[in-house]
Amino acid sequence: MMNDYRDSGSSERLDLQTLSAYVDGELPDAAHAAVGAELERDPESMARVGDWRAQKAALKALFGDVGNEAPSVVVLRRPHSRMHRMAVAAGWLFVGVAVGTIAGNLVPRALRSAHExxxxxxxxxxxxxxxxxxxxxxxxxxxxxxxxxxxxxxxxxxxxxxxxxxxxxxxxxxxxxxxxxxxxxxxxxxxxxxxxxxxxxxxxxxxxxxxxxxxxxxxxxxxxxxxxxxxxxxxxxxxxxxxxxxxxxxxxxxxxxxxxxxxxxxxxxxx
Missing domain, CATH: 3.30.200.100 (MucB/RseB, C-terminal domain)
Structure with missing residues (x-):
């Protein structure tokens, strides 16, 4: 039943844990299909899925395919409060700033291409x-x-x-x-x-x-x-x-x- 995939704090949206598992391809085939059908009726959750997929694609484009290596970013699933959601958003902001800072600091200017x-x-x-x-x-x-x-x-x-x-x-x-x-x-x-x-x-x-x-x-x-x-x-x-x-x-x-x-x-x- 689709109620199994709803956030306990909302009767309108799919819960974040299920959405994250859906994006990562971790749901059984039947559940994946059920969530996909439900997303057609839930524009907000569909937009969230689109944002997460874009983040994954951007990270893959920046760092390539890491294969079976341990993930460098941990996604916190099923945040039950506004504070948790704010923490997740702050975490993504930190990752973006950290990546830019580390990349800039680790590569000496003298070693960078003249046609960077x-x-x-x-x-x-x-x-x-x-x-x-x-x-x-x-x-x-x-x-x-x-x-x-x-x-x-x-x-x-x-x-x-x-x-x-x-x-x-x-x-x-x-x-x-x-x-x-x-x-x-x-x-x-x-x-x-x-x-x-x-x-x-x-x-x-x-x-x-x-x-x-x-x-x-x-x-x-x-x-x-x-x-x-x-x-x-x-x-x-x-x-x-x-x-x-x-x-x-x-x-x-x-x-x-x-x-x-x-x-x-x-x-x-x-x-």
Whole structure:
């Protein structure tokens, strides 16, 4: 009975222990299917599941697959009070701050690559890793509302944005979403091929204005990024570098950039 999966403090939502087990794939098949059906009628719990899956994807993208190693993050299940929920939220904030601090302190500046990717390129790479695999909610606004999507994100970023067409490369627009940038909002547009492969274009305002065209590698993901008129652009995908570069050149040109100023061989950074 579905009452077995309800939080004792609420008759409206699935309990956190069950949701966590559902996300981690720890429920028996019948229970997993029952919870999935219940989530269809519980938008709040569905949103929570989506957030947890995004956190897992982001951590995997940052640290890779740890296999059978002991987990470095402990998830506290079934918090019964507001204080427990606040503690869990504070724990996630601490993890985020700690990861950034440790990563920055452990790597001496002298040993860092001369072409270390800027923050916006790293954000674009992680955003692709988090949202490209998403099945139910890959975007906030779908392609059917393209005009609204362009208007909304243009207003939030403070600049008129156009959404490039990638039809000639076999990719159609899925939609887009608003994301946090380095010092303000950023936009992500997602495209998909008939085979289900996805590309994302990340756009954010940045303080510098160089014209370098560079490549960030991270596992099987590739991100070509560049800066034009104080805006950073990053095209990410898990396709060949040659094809992704060709698309990036056309996207840059369509958005008013000057790809002819790039050298034939772009610099790259690997992570």
């Amino acid at each position: 990717p800027p923050t916006f390129a790293r954000r674009a790479d992680i955003a692709y890793a988090v949202y490209a695999p998403e099945v139910r909610h890959p975007v906030e606004v779908g392609a059917q509302d393209e005009a609204h999507l362009a208007s909304w994100l243009s207003k939030r970023l403070g600049r008129s944005l156009s959404i490039p067409s990638l039809q000639e490369y076999g990719y159609t627009l899925v939609g887009g979403r608003l994301l946090p940038g380095d010092s303000g909002p950023a936009a992500q547009f997602m495209y998909e091929s008939r085979q289900g492969a996805r590309l994302t274009l990340y756009v954010a305002a940045i303080p510098t204005d160089e014209t370098a065209f560079r490549l960030l590698r991270d596992g099987d993901r590739r991100t070509f990024y560049w800066v034009s008129d104080h805006f950073g652009y990053a095209l990410s995908g898990a396709i060949s570098e040659e094809k992704l570069r060709s698309i990036a050149v056309d996207v840059c040109s369509e958005l008013g950039g000057r790809p002819e100023s790039w050298s034939e061989s772009s610099s790259d950074s690997s992570r």
